Amino acid sequence: MVEAILFAAAAPLSTRDLAARLPAGCDPAEALAALRRRYDGRGVTIERIGDGYAFRTAPDLSFLMQSETIEQRRLSRAAVETLAIIAYHQPVTRAEIEEIRGVAVSRGTLDQLIEMEWVRMGRRRMTPGRPATFVVTETFLDHFGLESARDLPGLTELRAAGLLESRPPTEGMALPVLPEDDDGDDAVDGPADDLFEDE
Incomplete structure (x- = not known):
């Protein structure tokens, strides 16, 4: 039954989701543990994704699906x-994002990440102004x-992959500072606008 539910599911399901249907x-x-053992080494596996589980192509065979899974979507440097x-x-x-980057974050940058469903709003901080937080999805x-x-990673x-300079970053800085936000979306309004008014 768990196998059938996961196979038909459009999104990862948690054990609580599964229990509600069983x-x-x-x-x-216990069923998930048994199924993960059964599919180990097969063409498809049951992967844990956050709090949920889903069928996925075995990692070593992902190249076979490359033409079907590639999606052209450019992100600006500011968005990355x-x-x-x-x-x-x-x-x-x-x-805090602006403090780390060293430049202002435009409304359009966060809106784009939210629309892609890669970022969502988290809980508000229990500090003056109750600013909203952001987390990945x-x-x-x-x-x-x-x-x-x-x-x-x-x-x-990251340094071994050549994605960072070999010297340690400046204290308190996770990324190099850019002179300006280059995404060109400063005038774009979007669903995250109301979050920026109370900070």
């Missing part, structure tokens, strides 16, 4: 940096094949 007395966690800050520092407020984790944000791995 007859009383069933243990979805903002996404990286949110992923590594979540939950993080807009003011399970869609983001699923896209990059991560079980949780803890699986993001560390500084050593």
Whole structure:
């Protein structure tokens, strides 16, 4: 039953979601463990994505699906940096993102990430002004094949891949500072506008 539900599901399902669909007395966690063992080494596997589980193509066979899964979507440099800050520092407020980047974050940058469903609003901080925080979504984790944000590559791995300079970053700075926000979306209004008015 768990296998059938996961196969038909459009999004990852948690054990609580599965339990709600199963007859009383069933243990979805035990069924998932058995299914993950059964599919180990097969063409498809059951992957944990955030709090949920879903069928996915085995990682070593992903190249076979490349033509079907590639989606052209350009992100500005500002959007990439903002996404990286949110992923590594979540939950993080807009003011904290701007402090790390060293420049203002335009409304359009966060709106784009929210519309892509890679970023969502988290809980408001219990500080003056109750600023909203931002966190990455399970869609983001699923896209990059991560079980949780803890699986993001560390500084050593990023430097080894040539994505960071070999020298340590300036104290307190996670990314290089740019002279200006280059995404050109400063005039764009969007769904996150109301969050910026109370900070």
